[in-house]
Amino acid sequence: MRRVWVTRAETGASRTADRLTALGFEPVVVPLLAIRPIPQAAPDLSGIAALAFTSANGVAAFAALTPDRTRPAFTVGDATAQAARAAGFERVVSARGDLERLAALLIAQGAAVGPLLVPAALEPAGDLPALLRGRVEAKALPVYQAVETAAAAPAAFDAVLIHSARAARALAALGPFSGQTAVALSAAAAEPLGDRSGLKIRLARTPDETAQFAALGNPARRV
Structure with missing residues (x-):
């Protein structure tokens, strides 16, 4: 495998492509999703003790709505934590995993992190407030949406990276394919592909x- 289709939205797609190039692959960047911030007034943070971010996209969209960086930020993973620090948050704690690990981290913190925004x-791909229900008071604030780009599949690729179930649904609509490899971030991300994608x-x-x-x-050797 050498030519790897990157389906995730920008700006993440370019970062992924750079990493693939460094590893010797040939990235083919054709995003199936685009990120659109949801226009709204600055959120009322009175009574909010902490923030929880499940993606770097959430960090960017929220940071554009308010200059307030006074509350601690808990993140699903290190990439999101890096985005939070770059946005000006000084107290950042990463769960270094998935949504369940973030929920466990927040529950371990106890009442100190609630109410949580x-x-x-x-x-969203997962419902963090639902995972915290009865343990930590939390409410969701939609700050962006992922929309399909309606892009066609590249003419040639050996493998395709899937970062989310939403991208997998868009990919499945373009199939069936002819035996290429799809590498998904998780079983949940791969599920929409089903067993007929090829x-x-x-x-x-x-x-x-x-x-x-x-x-x-x-990567396969060049011939």
Whole structure:
């Protein structure tokens, strides 16, 4: 495998492409999703003790709405934590995993993190407030939405990276394919592909891009 289709939205797609190039792959950047901030007034943060971010997109959209950086920010993983620090948040704690690990981290913090605000997608991949229900008071704030780009599949690719279930649904609508490999960030991200996509599906061992690249394997030699 050498030509790897990057389906995630920008600006993440370019970062992923740079990492693939450094590993010796040939990235083919054709995003299936685009991120659109949801226009709204600055959020009322009175009574909010902490923030929880489930993606870097949530960080960017929320940071554009308010200059307030006084509350601690808990993030699903290190990439989101890096985005939070770059946006000006000084107290940042990463769960270094998935939504369940973020929920466990917040529950371990106890009442100190509530009430909690969760700036996220209009249609999030997971429901963090539901995971916290009865343990930590939390409410979601939709700050962006992912919309399909209606892009066509590239003419040639050996593998395709799937970062979300939403991207997998868009990919499935373009199939069936002819035996290429799809490497998904998690089982939940791969689920919409079903068993009729024509793709050979691999899963990252942990829900992060480093593990996703490991599942991708090594690039084929040029001939």
